[in-house]
Amino acid sequence: MFRLFSDIWKKFKEYIVLIILVVISLIILASNKKPSAKKFSSLFFGTFSNFSSVISDALDITKYKIANTTLQKENAELMLEVNRLRQYGIENAELKDLIGLKDSVHYPLFPATVIAKSLLKPQGTFTLNVGKDNGVKPGMPVINEFGLIGIVYASSDNFSIVRTLKNIDLSLTVKDERSRADGIMKWNGSNLVIINVPKTYDVEPGDRIITSELSSIVAMPIPIGIVTGLTKVETGIFNEVTIAPFVNFVRADHVFVIKVIENKEKNNLQLNFFNRK
Amino acid sequence: MRSQYVWPVILFFPVLLFQTTILPLIAIRGIIPDLIIILLVYYSIMLGQMTGTILGFIYGFFFDVITGSLMGTSILSLTITGFVAGYFSNENKRDIYFKNYIFVLIVALCAIINSLLNSFFVSVDLNTNMMSLLLNLGILPALYTSLISTIVIVFYPKRNFD
Numbered sequence: 001m002f003r004l005f006s007d008i009w010k011k012f013k014e015y016i017v018l019i020i021l022v023v024i025s026l027i028i029l030a031s032n033k034k035p036s037a038k039k040f041s042s043l044f045f046g047t048f049s050n051f052s053s054v055i056s057d058a059l060d061i062t063k064y065k066i067a068n069t070t071l072q073k074e075n076a077e078l079m080l081e082v083n084r085l086r087q088y089g090i091e092n093a094e095l096k097d098l099i100g101l102k103d104s105v106h107y108p109l110f111p112a113t114v115i116a117k118s119l120l121k122p123q124g125t126f127t128l129n130v131g132k133d134n135g136v137k138p139g140m141p142v143i144n145e146f147g148l149i150g151i152v153y154a155s156s157d158n159f160s161i162v163r164t165l166k167n168i169d170l171s172l173t174v175k176d177e178r179s180r181a182d183g184i185m186k187w188n189g190s191n192l193v194i195i196n197v198p199k200t201y202d203v204e205p206g207d208r209i210i211t212s213e214l215s216s217i218v219a220m221p222i223p224i225g226i227v228t229g230l231t232k233v234e235t236g237i238f239n240e241v242t243i244a245p246f247v248n249f250v251r252a253d254h255v256f257v258i259k260v261i262e263n264k265e266k267n268n269l270q271l272n273f274f275n276r277k
Numbered sequence: 278m279r280s281q282y283v284w285p286v287i288l289f290f291p292v293l294l295f296q297t298t299i300l301p302l303i304a305i306r307g308i309i310p311d312l313i314i315i316l317l318v319y320y321s322i323m324l325g326q327m328t329g330t331i332l333g334f335i336y337g338f339f340f341d342v343i344t345g346s347l348m349g350t351s352i353l354s355l356t357i358t359g360f361v362a363g364y365f366s367n368e369n370k371r372d373i374y375f376k377n378y379i380f381v382l383i384v385a386l387c388a389i390i391n392s393l394l395n396s397f398f399v400s401v402d403l404n405t406n407m408m409s410l411l412l413n414l415g416i417l418p419a420l421y422t423s424l425i426s427t428i429v430i431v432f433y434p435k436r437n438f439d
Contacts, residue, residue: 014326014363021334021356029349037348044342048290055298116297118344119309122396122414125345127297153345161345166307169347189396189414250304 038154046156049115049127053159056115056129069111069254075145076256079223080107083210086177087221107220109256110134112142115159117250122189124166124249126150130257131158139217141258147223147246148211149255160257164249165192165224173215174224176201177208185209185224185243192225194241201239205229209243220260285320285332289339292316297344308418310425313340314388317355318362319429322374322383326363333359354394358387375433384426388419 009016031037116127130136132155142149142162150164163170171186174194179202183194197203207227211218225245292312300309313336321329336359337352365374365383374380396414 014330014360017327018330018356018360021330022353025334025337025349025353025356028352029347032348041342041345041348044339045345048293048343051290051294052298055294059298059302116294116344117301118297118346119301119304119307123346123350127345163345250301250307 042154042156042161045127045154045161046131046159049129049156049159052116052127053129056113072145072254073109073111073256076109076143077107079143079145079147080220083221083223087210090177090180108259109143110136110259112136112160112255112257114253114255119250122168122187124150124164124187125153126162126164126252126255128152128160128162128255128257129158131155131160133157135259136160136257140260141211141218141220141222142255143222143258144247144252144255146248147225148218149247149249149252151217152257165245165247166249172217172224173212174209175212175214176203176227177210177221179203179207182212182214183241192243192245193231194243196238197230197241199237199239203227203230203239203241209241220258281324282328285316285324286335288316289313289336293340293343305421308421310422311388311391311418312422312425313355314358314391314422315384315426315429317359318380318384318387318426321359321362322366322371322380325366326360329359329363329366330356331359333357350395354391357394358391361390362387375430377430378427380430381423381426385419385423388422389415392418 028037110130112128112130114126115129118125126142126149128136128142136152136155138152138154140152142152148165150162150167151170152160153163154161165172165185166187168187168189171184173182174185175182181197181201181203183197183201185192185194187193194203194209205227209224209227210221211224213219213221223246225243227241228244229242231240231242296309296312300312303309317329317333317336320332324332333355334352337355340346340351340355341348362383374383392415
């Protein structure tokens, strides 16, 4: 019997090892959503990010880092302000007689530097040099002066991992700024698309897409991109809207974490898929 | 003797560091070469198919936990890639592979397999144009990776003194 197993092992050891490892991989893949997996990951990336930050700092040739950060913060605040004003313009046109809208929203921005990027086509992630010690928590939006970059996925004490918009696991509720049509946006591996948009919705190439207040993750208007085209126009009852993002993910180095997580009361009223266990 | 199995694991970390910090600077339309694949193919050919498969598993594990990718996707794709690369491990032909452009072709093949497996598990979407997916996720990154892998041929010692 032992001899038989020994013979099989000798003949097929490469295949046996492959099968065992593939099965282990599939088990790991299946237990992905467990909180322990996230904790384990944050332990590893926290340690590794210490080295990444050293290289990232050495690469940072801008000597006027502080001035840059201040200016970029100002830019990001202005971007949000402009976007808010655009919103008000549209809302004002639609609701002429309505007054007393809430207009005292302030977004607390926290500057951060991207110290590592994983630009795998289906799963873009950034590592930031801010973490729990700076008050950064999973679920917080990350922006730069052009628009939304992604959402904080996991945090260690000093570092955080951000899932960028170009990550298959991130879906957001967005809307057309002009027509106010809402939809779910996701990354399909090649493009940012709003899926299952009814053909009756008024969406045109050139329209600006922003995050929707219906979103349980980012419920503030942050620019995302511009509609570049509609697909599946001839067939079916839904269109797919392709979006060109405002942010250049390869060049994004200095970013801001918006220290806002949707309030608990609202979260309790609706189903927040990000917090769902 | 054992150091030949330890070095590939140790080398993984500086290569990943380089991959995530410096390589994004040479990205072309968001596509960057995958140095991990080059390293894995090199060691799979050098150390054999079984070592290549196990090494792929270890690389994938560290890659997933460090970059925050969906746990298991890189483990699976790199394990299979290491297995495929190991097919080309042959003591008699090893030098031939590393000294000419066959190595580039092996890297290209493995990079395509890795990208497609990786994207299959995270982005299988039958509504997406499969040809565009194949081009964007498989062929273009593989071409860039194989182009960079010519460095191995250039720096591989021309003569063996052992």
